[in-house]
Every structure is written in C-alpha cells, then in structure tokens.
Amino acid sequence: xxxxxxxxxxxxxxxxxxxxxxxxxxxxxxxxxxxxxxxxxxxxxxxxxxxxxxxxxxxxxxxxxxxxxxxxxxxxxxxxxxxxxxxxxxxxxxxxxxxxxxxxxxxxxxxxxxxxxxxxxxxxxxxxxxxxxxxxxxxxxxxxxxxxxxxxxxxxxxxxxxxxxxxxxxxxxxxxxxxxxxxxxxxxxxxxxxxxxxxxxxxxxxxxxxxxxxxxxxxxxxxxxxxxxxxxxxxxxxxxxxxxxxxxxxxxxxxxxxxxxxxx
DNA sequence: CCCGTGACACTCC
DNA sequence: TGGAGTGCCACGG
Numbered sequence: 001x002x003x004x005x006x007x008x009x010x011x012x013x014x015x016x017x018x019x020x021x022x023x024x025x026x027x028x029x030x031x032x033x034x035x036x037x038x039x040x041x042x043x044x045x046x047x048x049x050x051x052x053x054x055x056x057x058x059x060x061x062x063x064x065x066x067x068x069x070x071x072x073x074x075x076x077x078x079x080x081x082x083x084x085x086x087x088x089x090x091x092x093x094x095x096x097x098x099x100x101x102x103x104x105x106x107x108x109x110x111x112x113x114x115x116x117x118x119x120x121x122x123x124x125x126x127x128x129x130x131x132x133x134x135x136x137x138x139x140x141x142x143x144x145x146x147x148x149x150x151x152x153x154x155x156x157x158x159x160x161x162x163x164x165x166x167x168x169x170x171x172x173x174x175x176x177x178x179x180x181x182x183x184x185x186x187x188x189x190x191x192x193x194x195x196x197x198x199x200x201x202x203x204x205x206x207x208x209x210x211x212x213x214x215x216x217x218x219x220x221x222x223x224x225x226x227x228x229x230x231x232x233x234x235x236x237x238x239x240x241x242x243x244x245x246x247x248x249x250x251x252x253x254x255x256x257x258x259x260x261x262x263x264x
Numbered sequence: 265c266c267c268g269t270g271a272c273a274c275t276c277c
Numbered sequence: 278t279g280g281a282g283t284g285c286c287a288c289g290g
Binding site for chain 1: 284285286287288
Binding site for chain 1: 269270271272273274
C-alpha cells in the first residue's frame, strides 16, 4: 500500500506535526491581550464567534444581540474582561460544528470556567446529534449526580451554544426545557437533527421515559440510536429505570441511562 | 459566610 | 394528571 510506504508522510503524521507547531508557536503580545471575533453561518442564522489561540470562547446568535456586533463585544467583555479584535475567519472545525456535524478538530477555550462548569459542558458535548439526554443524566456524567439544578444554571450560561450542544439537554418528564436562545429555537434545532419530539412527547404522556427490547434485554432513552431500531413487537416501555432493571433489563452502554451497578 | 436564586426532579395529594 | 411543595447543589452578592 502506497500510504504505508516509508517514503511518504501520512496525513496523521502531518496533522500531528502541525499540531506540535501550533503548540510551540510563540504567543505574541497582541495575542495575549486581544481575543478575536468573526461571524459565521449557523443553523440559527448568522452567529458571532469569539476565540483565542486556545480555541472558541464565546458564541452568540446575531439575533440574540439584535444584529449588533457591538452588543456582542460588550457581552463578551462583561464575561471575559478582554478586548476583541476582528478576524477574517473562524478557527478550523467551527463551520461544520455550527452546521451540527461533529468536528474532531474543533477546539474550545474553556479555561476560566470552574471545574464543575467544564465537567457539565464536556458531558453535554458527548450527546450525539439527533439524541437528547435529561439534566439529571448530565449531572451524573459530570460526576455530581445530585447537582441537577446546578447543571441548569451552568447550561443557562453556556458560553458556546451550538458548539456545546446544550439544546440536546431536556427535562426528564419529556418537556423540552429552557434554552439560551429560547425554547422555540431549541425545538427547531432538535427537529433539524431529526429528533422525533412528537413521539417522545407521546410516550411521556403515557408515562414512558425509557424503551427496552425484550430480545436484547437492554433499556435505553427513547432517542438513543439503538432504541430507535427496536422492533415494535419487542418494544417495552418503562416509566423509571429502576422499573426496567427490576424487570430484568440492563442499561444501554451507548446512551447510559443509569449507572451499571443498577443493572448488575 | 450566609442567604437567595435557578434552563430540575421527586413526591404527594 | 398536574401543580405545589421540598430537596439539591453550585454560585454570586
């Protein structure tokens, strides 16, 4: 295979080399003082994006700042206490991420946030497109299972909406919950990712918050990729995870609806 | 340091 | 069946 020939450099090696170049590049004074901003298209229309050499720090829809970059810059300064300078383009990975495509090369600058805030945002980041998770799931994944309300507080101040997909965090009772840019946009985003909100609501009305397969013995969140493939005849609905476990089901390893110990 | 405040969840009627 | 009450944890003033 040509790509394994030692005379050639693989893409992986190039990327790795570029990565170390970026890391060792000298940080100039203006770079330390200024963060930069640029506008970009997103699923919610134009957004403004602020970033440093470490990654993206702040995202706001143009709509939410009334189309006024100055208002965006003020909001940014209020939170990060740094001046902004215009840049030509957004960093790598931002454009696909704003379109809802997972971008491996997207870098976020979350320094300055508390450990808890970072844990919440990182857990939220692991929710796949087209799926939802409840606030209590984020709390558990973030290592503070009882800090459910605190999760809401953190997400309410998510500095990088869309990039950290907080629109995928919904209430455990099936309601959609609140959103930085308003619940209407939250619903738009989820529908755009083909989340079947009508089915989720219909199930919730009947008290069903989990779906299990009696062939695999696994229980999932209804939006889980694996749950959507359960043949209707083998699909079992449950109100609580404990109920499903009591009936002999174990939590799905993909969507992780609860701790493994419950299933063991 | 105490106290109030939340993009929530659970338990009761 | 759903709305109020209560518990919770992290932050900010």
